Amino acid sequence: MINLFKVKAKQRETAENVNGKAPVKKQTAGELRLHKDxxxxxxxxxxxxSFPNGKDDLMNFEVTIRPDEGYYIGGTFLFSFQVxxxxxxxxxxxxxxxxxxHPNIDLEGNVCLNxxxxxxxPVLNINTVIYGLFHLFTQPNYEDPLNHDAAAVLRDNPKMFESNVRRAMAGGYVGQTFFPRCIS
Incomplete structure (x- = not known):
């Protein structure tokens, strides 16, 4: 009985591959929506x-943000997305x-974005998320922090915060923490 099922499955696969192409992988609803987004x-x-794993893996991609205004102007920040x-x-x-x-991004890369x-x-999309991330760099929010130290400095001493951001982006220490260079 089992062999009969295997034979039927093989016949179906052969029939689907008559055109000589590999079988088409069925896309999930999430993949279809992401493709649209x-x-x-x-x-x-x-x-x-960018798609580091190639266009066949739409569910994992990277977004690079280079702020053109605000405290983080001139920096390059890479985000990974897993959908x-x-x-x-x-x-x-x-x-x-x-x-x-950054007050809204901790040292492990976790992002505080509502x-x-x-x-x-579900009505939100990838475009909305990317604009939200971009907004974090133009308008960091000390009221909803992940990095409480950075949030306190931004709230209490914006000039010192700006100096700390510049030092970190240039590749240096802020307190006991070293930040690799990310400014172009």
Whole structure:
């Protein structure tokens, strides 16, 4: 009986491959939605998207942000995106791969952005997330911090915060923490 099922499956596969091409992998609803989101991206000039695993792996990609205003002007910040198969019902997992002195990004790269947590809704998309990340660099928010030290300095002494950001981006220490150069 088992062999009969294997034969049938093999016949079906052969019939599907008559055109000589590899069988087409069925896309999940999340992949279809992500494909739509990516095709409709309207990014600022200072943001780029890349697919380090190739175009066949749309669910994992990177976004580079180069702020053109604010404290972080001239820096280059790389974010990894892992999109769950149930997207858009769950937000993508986003990590900052560039070590940065920032009130809303901790030293492990975790990002504090409300639309990646409690305010996520399926109507939001990748474009919205990238604009949210871009906004963190133009308007860092000390009221919802992951890096409490950076948030306190931004709140209490913006000039010192600016100096710390410049030192970190140039490749140097802020307190006991070393930051690799990320400024061009």
């Amino acid at each position: 990516i095709s409709e991206l309207n990014l600022p000039k200072s943001c780029t998207i 769950p198969s149930v997207y858009p019902h769950e937000p993508p997992k986003v990590k900052c791969k560039t070590k940065v002195y 639309i990646l947590r409690e305010d996520w809704k």
